[in-house]
Each structure stands twice: as structure tokens, then as C-alpha cells.
Amino acid sequence: MTHSYSNTCDEILIVRYLDGDLEAGEKERMETHIEACRQCRRQVVALRAFSQDLRLRVHHATDSVDFVALEKQVLNKALRQYRSRGGFPRFIASLKYILPATVTAGVLLFFVYSNFVARPAPVPVPSAIINSFTGSMSSVMIFETPETRQTILWYNEDTDVKSEQNAV
Amino acid sequence: MSKTIQNRIVHDEELILRLQRGDEWAFQLMVRRFRKKIFSIAFGITLDTEESQDIMQEVFLQVYRTIGDFRGDASLATWLHRITVNRSLNWKRRWARRFRWLHVSTDNTDEHPAAEPESELPSPEIRMANAQTRHQIDNAMRMLPDQARTVFVLRELEGLSYEEIADVTGIKLGTVRSRLFHARKRLKEILQPLVEEGI
Numbered sequence: 108m109t110h111s112y113s114n115t116c117d118e119i120l121i122v123r124y125l126d127g128d129l130e131a132g133e134k135e136r137m138e139t140h141i142e143a144c145r146q147c148r149r150q151v152v153a154l155r156a157f158s159q160d161l162r163l164r165v166h167h168a169t170d171s172v173d174f175v176a177l178e179k180q181v182l183n184k185a186l187r188q189y190r191s192r193g194g195f196p197r198f199i200a201s202l203k204y205i206l207p208a209t210v211t212a213g214v215l216l217f218f219v220y221s222n223f224v225a226r227p228a229p230v231p232v233p234s235a236i237i238n239s240f241t242g243s244m245s246s247v248m249i250f251e252t253p254e255t256r257q258t259i260l261w262y263n264e265d266t267d268v269k270s271e272q273n274a275v
Numbered sequence: 276m277s278k279t280i281q282n283r284i285v286h287d288e289e290l291i292l293r294l295q296r297g298d299e300w301a302f303q304l305m306v307r308r309f310r311k312k313i314f315s316i317a318f319g320i321t322l323d324t325e326e327s328q329d330i331m332q333e334v335f336l337q338v339y340r341t342i343g344d345f346r347g348d349a350s351l352a353t354w355l356h357r358i359t360v361n362r363s364l365n366w367k368r369r370w371a372r373r374f375r376w377l378h379v380s381t382d383n384t385d386e387h388p389a390a391e392p393e394s395e396l397p398s399p400e401i402r403m404a405n406a407q408t409r410h411q412i413d414n415a416m417r418m419l420p421d422q423a424r425t426v427f428v429l430r431e432l433e434g435l436s437y438e439e440i441a442d443v444t445g446i447k448l449g450t451v452r453s454r455l456f457h458a459r460k461r462l463k464e465i466l467q468p469l470v471e472e473g474i
Contacts, residue, residue, distance in 0.1 A: 118456070118460060118463075119456060121459075122455065122456045122459045122460075125459065126430065126437075126455065128437070150463055153463070153466045154459060154462060154463065154466070157412070157415070157462060157466060158431045160408065160412050161319070161412055161416070161431055161432070162431065162432060164409055164412045164413070165315050165318055165319055165432055167409070168318050168324050168327075169311055169314060169315060169318070171324060172314060172324065172328060174310050174311065174314075177310065177328060177331065177332065178303070178306050178307060178310065180332060181306055181331075181332050181335045181336065182299075182302070182303060182306070184332065184336055185302060185335070185336060185339045186299075188336060188339065188340065189297075189339075
């Protein structure tokens, strides 16, 4: 390299200069150096030209792309994604709230139902228990209720005052 | 709908909120706003037009799927750049495509892109019209390591600052400087014949 300004003939400074990363004073010194140093000047010109060429290269590639068609493709895919997969995960995700709420509600309902609504019907108690019977009966009929299996005794007794008195 | 998109300025913050609500119009607006930027970055890294189009679509679909997770700790543009860079680098890691990548670079008759220096440089537009020039640029870029090329592309194509590049790539500021320095140093070596010839 030509070293007419040897202190600033520095690759790192050249890179920072190309990036616009130098302070005003540093930049001024670098520009002075570049004017004097042919080799550094060539490097700067070559790297700048390459960057410009790269931008044009990408611009050239961009021009060949049909972005309108691509946009439609992306929108269609996103819509399909929403319909086919997007909706289901959202449903699954919503289950993490719905499921516990449903279980809690179920437990509460069961508690309320079993304690307040579905209380067992009061079992009818017998109106009297006959331990013994003396006297004469004209007829006796025995029934049993179908569900509670209560025995009902139905009888006709003769009109015997003594016997009537002995009935307990 | 397109008329509304063209005429109304929607800031990124509003765009994100609309996207998170599943607004189809907002998604279309985002695609229209960022499609060229994303393609440029993908192309700068992959140097493949078709793959860059696929990457662009994948980036937007990923954003559509995951916008609900976007916390806003970076700008929408930074987030998009980050996804694009990751997808572009992942593309390079796929073995079949990597083979094609290498195949292109070795099969090319012009192995040394700057080996035939031009004594006079015509205007960039005229040079770009030349297929050989495009190959030279592509080959020079391919010679850069992935990470250095990525940083170089973000700097030169997108004009991102060192800090923004650090945000996008998730590396430290010093590493950004270092990679950029090595990218330019390597390019300087590649372009050396051109430099020696005298521009």
C-alpha cells in the first residue's frame, strides 16, 4: 500500500468508512488518505462498485417476480391454513378453559341434584303394627305394594264387641 | 379492498393489532408492504429466485400462524427480517439444495468471478445486463461464509445499522462489526485482480 498517510492505511477504518461508521474527524482524515493512497482508493472504489452491483443484481431478480400472483397465493394458503388447521387448534386451545369449567359445573350440578332435587321419597311408615289378633274375621286380604314392598293387611271382622275390645 | 390498502397509511402498531385479531385486510397489507424486502433478503442469502419466492411465502404464513405470540419487543420489520434470515439460512442447510448450490458454483465456467478484470468499467446498469457480470456477483457472494454474507446483505441491501443487524441476527454488536469486516476483507481478496488492474 502507499503510505503517504500511513497511520490511516487501515483495513478496519476502510470498512467503517464504507459503512459510514466514522466520526467526522476520522472520516475527513480517511478521505485525505484515500486521495493520497492509490491502493486504498482502488479498494474503496471496488467495494463500492460491488455493493452497487449487488443491489442492481437483486433489483434485477426482483423485477422478474410476479408479486401480485405471489400475494394471491399467500392469501389463499393463509385462508386454507385458517380453515383446515387454524380453526381446530383454536378449538383445542379453547378446551383448556372450557373443560375445567364444565367439570366444575358438573360437580356442582351433581351436588345440588343429589342433595336438594333428587332426595328419596319419604318411605311411608305403617299406620299400625298388629302383634296379635283375637276374634273372628269374616275375610282377610294381604297386599304388597310393588315398589316399597309394604304389606297391607285388609280384613273384615265380625261384629263381636269382645273381640273388638281385644284388638291391639 | 385494494383501494383502501393503497390510500390509507397504517402504522405497524395498528397493523399488528389487526393481525392479532385475524384481520384478513391487515394480512394483505403486510404482505404488500414487506414482500419485496423479504424477497431481497432471501435472494441476497440464497441467490435463488424460486427458493426466495418460497421463503417469502413461508415467512408470511409463519407470521400469520404466530402473530398471536408476537410480544412487540422488536418492530414488525425486525421480526420479519429475523424470520427471513432464519428461513434463508435453513434453506442452505438442506443437503439437496446445498448440493445444487455447490453444483452451480463449481459447474460455472467462470470459477474466479473477478479473474477477468475489465480495464474500463461501464455503468452498473450496462454491466448488470451482462449475464456474466451477474454470475460474477453471485459467485463472489457464494464465496462468503453464510454468517458473513447474511450480515453483508442486511447492511448493503437493507441499509440496516449495526444495532439493527444485531437485533435481527441475535448476535452481539462486536460480532456484527467483525463479520462485516471479514465479509469485506474476503470480497476485497476476491475482487483483488480487479483492484490491481486499476479501476
